[in-house]
Amino acid sequence: MEKNIPELYGSLVFNDRIMRNKLPKDMYKALRKTIQNGTHLELDVANSVAVAMKEWAIENGATHYTHWFQPMTNFTAEKHDSFISPAGDGQIIMDFSGKELVKGEPDASSFPSGGLRATFEARGYTAWDPTSPAFIKDRTLYIPTAFCSYSGEALDKKTPLLRSMDTLNREAVKILHLLGNNEIKHINTTVGPEQEYFLVDKNLYNQRKDLIFCGRTLIGAPAPKGQEMEDHYFGTLKPRVSAYMHDLDEELWKLGIPAKTKHNEVAPAQHELAPVFDTTNVAVDHNQLTMEIMKKVADRHDLVCLLHEKPFEGINGSGKHNNWSMITDTGVNLLDPGKTPAENTQFLVFLVAVIKAVDDYADLLRISVASAGNDHRLGANEAPPAVVSIFLGDELTDVLRAIENDEYFSSHDSVQMDIGAKVLPHFIKDTTDRNRTSPFAFTGNKFEFRMLGSSSSVANPNIILNTAVAEALHQFSEQLKEVPADRMETAVHNLLKETVTEHKRIIFNGNGYTDEWLKEAADRGLYNLVSTPDALPHFTDTKNKELLISHKIFTEPELYSRYEIKLENYVKTLHIESCTMAEIIQKDLIPAVCTYMEQIAHTASLKKAVVPDISVSGEAELLKKLTALSENMMTELSALKSDTARAQETADLLESARMYQKTVLTDMDKLRSFADEAETLLPETVLPYPAYGKLLFSV
Incomplete structure (x- = not known):
């Protein structure tokens, strides 16, 4: 029987409807005030919420609760406690207090801290984020939380994200009031992160050490067919993939994740899932959950979901498009052009603020998506270049040019598209094209930041984007705050003109490749x-x-800790990849080459034994090629090991990272070239791992 999707959706979420039904009216109002206005949550409210949350969780089969948080690992963390509490005479009660709801105490010493915490300084705290709803997964109540150290430093991604949202809200409301829009009390940033991924057969995955340890293939010759026929993008879903996507949607819908769009992507075995927009911190939580659920559901279907940015050489890698906008508490999208002069002034102020923010802090935006995996993807003909620029489209670019030159702008008339077939409906052409080569593109009522890697948390770029735009708006407010009302229109025009002139260099509508x-x-x-x-x-x-x-997004120690953690992660990632490659070459591929050479020599010997004057030139030539490749692999393997050891021993973390990037990666590329050539000469019966053809076309 078909499931009732509206009933299924959010059925495992402690959402507003559940809270309204479960909480006393005064407690519900107090909680809503905290969620909407960021006011302090009193303990009596927390106690009331805890009781209601526990009852609802138990009704839905939960036996435990966990404070779910996002340490600086790109993954989530959780410690599970049961609801049971001894009641005497060997009996128990199911108990959960407000104190347990609002605060947890995980060990903070084993998470990345970038020097903020010593190993012996173990105490850490988790604090409930009431703006992100609790949910049930695997018979456990999950409570989204922030994570900090005993001395108060943020050790997670949620805390600075919430700080950045508060900062942007404050500065956006301030500028709106200066522009005369006094009814706005609050704005939220919203995000819809599109998620790309690969699906491979689990049995084949388990035969690839590089996929298991690194999430990407370190060697592998191209398959006879790749993506050159352009037949996979938006192609018919194969039954196994379709079944996976159907189950994935249902699991996500239960958790209130608004999964909307699914389709095949450009590369074989590559796919995409896109949700409806949500408030940024909720969208970040949902995306972390989505990545986890994608992997779990894949396992049920004897598949493995790969989220690495570049799992396979020679075909497209996977990104994550961060669709970002600003929404007022009255439901107005501040990046949506209006129908009145006042609305258009408001739109242009916020549009130009984003342009200024991206130009001023392009380096920070690039850093927010930097990783060893994403370095393989950015700049290739599949993803934006490493240069940050903004695509606005012709019409908006013309608007800004008119402002800069004090010219009158006449809007382009809507163009009705007639594509020649009478049976097809006419439709209105959009005022902008889509530029898939642009890292940061305006797409109608939002900006699409397309540089994110598929495995990364969307918290990092949104922290930077929120804060940079807040700073631009703050500077605008400082410039306008003393301007009389009767001169505001002129002052705003001059502000827009000055800003466009100064920052137009970041606008590029052409081919970024x-x-x-x-x-x-x-x-x-x-x-x-x-x-x-x-x-x-x-x-x-x-x-x-x-x-x-x-x-106040970071304290100075918090900021330096993020720098250290990113460098450490880069170095550790490449070290693992180097060691994995060395093991595959030494323990698997070279022995396979030797085995095949032995078979060839044996075949040649048998031929000569039967027919002494028979030619074995083919076998001899193949033996020469394989011998040369084997020797080259041994030489490059020795260089890789030596350079990896030197990079690992380098005390300065940045210098170590540069050695891995310039030397170790170069060694790996050289070694791979010989390995991939050898692979093309080995029969499938000898090759010690499944080749690209199987991995990409078996699902």
Whole structure:
């Protein structure tokens, strides 16, 4: 029987409807006030919520609760406690207090802290985030929380994200009031993160050490067919994939995650899931959950979901598009052009603030998506370049040009599209095209930041984006706060003109994949931070420190801890990849080559034994090729091991990262070239791992 989707949706979420039904009216109102206005939550309210939450969770089969948080690992963390409490005479009661709801105490010493905590300083705290609803998963009540150290430093991604949302709310409301829109009391940023991923057969995955340890293939010759036929994108879903996607949707819907769109992506075995927009911190929580559920559901279908940015060489990698906008408490999208002069003024102020923010802090935006995995993807003909630029489309670019030149702008008339077939309906052409080569594109009523890697948390880029836009709005407010009402229109025009003139260099509507654009970007003075070690040192530049510390997103120790953690993660990732590659080459591939050479030599010997004058030139030539490849692999393997050891022993973390990037990765590329050539000569019966053809076309 078909499931009732409206009843299924959010059935495992302690949402507003459940709270309204379960809580006393005064407690419900107090909680809503906290959620909507960020006011302090009193303990009596927390106690009331805890009782209602526990009752609802038990009714739905939960036996435990956990404070669910996001340490700086790109993963989530949880410690489970049962509801049971001894009641005497060997009996128990199911108990859960407000104190247990609002505060937990996990061990903080084993999570990345970037030097904020010593190993012996173990105490840490989790604090309930009431703006993100609790939910039930695996018979456990999950309570979204922030995570901090005993001395109060943020050790997670949620805390600075919430700080950035508060900062942007404050500055956006301030500028709206200056513009005469006094009815707005609160604005939220919203995000809809599109998620790309690969599906491979679990049995084949388990035969690939590189996929198991690194999430990507470190060697592998191209399959006879890749994505060149362009037949996979939006293609018919195969039954196994369709069944997976159907189950995934249902699991996500139960958790209140608004999964909306699903389709095949460009590369074989690659797919995409896109949700409806949600408030940013909820969207971040939902995306972390989505990645986890994608993997769990895949396992049920004897599949493995790969979220690495570049699992396979020679075909597209996977990204995550961060669709970002600002919504007022009256339901107005501040990035939606209006129908009145006042609405259009408001729209242009916020549009230009985003342009200024992206230009001023392009380096921080690049850093927010920097990782070893994403370095393989950015700049290839599948993803935006490492140069941050903004696509606005022709009409908006013309609007800003008119403002800059004090010209009158006449809107382009709507164009009705007639595509020649009488049976097809006519429709109105959009005022902008879509530019898939742009890292940061305006797409109608939102900006799409397309540089994110598929495995990364969407918290990092939204922290930077929120804060950078807040700073631009703050500067605008400072410039306008003393302007009389009768001169405000002129002052706003001058502000827009000045800002457009200063920051128009970041606007580029052309093809971001060309070498010509990279040269032009350099001439414009834009950053081209190709790798993570190139980008990360800018995190502690004076202007970036001032931005993040002045808006209280990070303290100075918190900021430096993030820098250290990102460098550590980069170094550790490449070290694991190097060691894994060395093991595969030494223990698997070279022995396989030797085995095949032995078979060839034996075959040649048998041929000669039967027919002494028979030619074995083919076998001899193949033996020569395989011998040369084997020797080359041994030589490059020795270099890789030596350079990896030197990089690992380098005390300075940035210098170590640069050695891994410039030397170890180069060694790996050289070694791979010989390994992949050898792979093309080995029969399937000898090859010690499944080749690309099987991995990409078996599902």
